[in-house]
Amino acid sequence: MNIRHSRNTPYTAARTFGDELQLLPRGIGILLWIEMLQLWPDLSLLYGPHSIYDTELLRYWHSGSGWNWEELFRRTHPLWIHVTATLYSISCLCLFFGRWIPYSSLLLLLIHHGLFMADLRWAYGADYLAQTGLLFSLLFGHRPQTDSLHKWQQKGLYFWQAQLVLVYFFGGLGKALGPTWWNGEAIWKAVQQPFPGNLLDIPLHWGSWPMCWVIIGISVVLLELGYALAWLGTTYRRIICITTIAMHVGIALTIGLYHFSALMIWYNLCAWYYPYRTQTSYPIHKSSLEHAVFDAASTVKTAPVQYKERR
């Protein structure tokens, strides 16, 4: 265990397993902020009285839960859309810089829900996953000050891993139930109908190598179904983490879903990479010392067990 003490630069004990979940809100914050910046020039076309969508059709897109912000936007000055987006952006930046995380997460959770969950017109898969990430940020994203909160964060990490396992498992199960992912047709069709902005276009003549698409399709199904294997140990965890990230890089480049891919890559890193990194000490200029002492004592006591877990 690397615990250093110096007069000028005090160092706390190593981060404990679960502390890395504090990184989750930072990544979510920056990714949601980038997405909002991209949506910014078109906000008045997506929401509000000058939207491309007629008011009388809105009720068909209301999820039936919560407050639909669009109904408010339609009745007020168009400026309110940008005020809301500004609040959204400020919350994102607070998350990124680790400021007032519980409050920022809660505010962002509510605004995100109002813009994308209650109003389904402009929502897609990434928004649902971002909403879940915000909930976990609200529950586990804060800096733990007591031993009890450390334990809570450790549990949080396992729950976060379980959440991802369910996401991928049901993704894989859904694919496995149809024939098209087994014969390569689905993956072929997916890469051939990209969203705007994709970097890699797969030429049509690549379809003359069907075996490649069969292998890729089956690999995706097996990877998603077997995602829970990451719990079995270091080797499995590394393989699952690397292949899943590779899959998301592929989705970003060929289908053009950059926001979705970046979010999922970050989620995977927070679940399977950062918590298992080699422990290092870090400066505690702004953190309370009693926490460090407590942390050091608890870490030393259970070091052999924790070391084994982290491998």
Next chain:
Amino acid sequence: MLQRIGSIGLVLHLGLVFLHNICNMQLPSTNVKSAVDPIIHSLQQLHTQPGLRHYAQLAGIHGCYGFYSPQVGSVYSSRIEVHCARTANVLRLSYPGLRSTASKIRYCTLLEALEGWRSEDDRTTAPALARATAKSLYNHVQRQYPDREIRLRIYSIRIPSLYELRSKKQTNKMITPIYEHPTQQKHPLYSSTYFW
């Protein structure tokens, strides 16, 4: 104590994820369906309880995680033509004024969410919400160009399957106009080479 309650809450949260995915899953064969139908029905009743439904939406777990499953759906695109009678110029738009890629992706998912643009009973007519959406898009462009003639078309893009490519039955993307506003007319099929 609080932690114990929190842990139980999170276990219930994961249970709800499980429930939503089981209930929204598309089972392949009718035999399997009929066998598990009573279970699915009772689970569906449970997951539509107002409290659970609201929580699921707040947590973002109300949807099914089956992205692109069990198969990849059709893709749709729009084209808006703005005709100027005075200069005989035609302005062609693929998106109704949207500029950023992020907005265009969301627009594409809106077109895909409209359940195929063709009703199950009558393959020549678009479902009411799809028609109303097309009208809404048309109205928006009309407001921007009040003195121009506008024509909105929705296209379905058909990707040749691996089998069709191998057997040379279809070697190009087939782009079919499936809806037009203000008037619906018969159109020839377009090939992707001169559509884009």
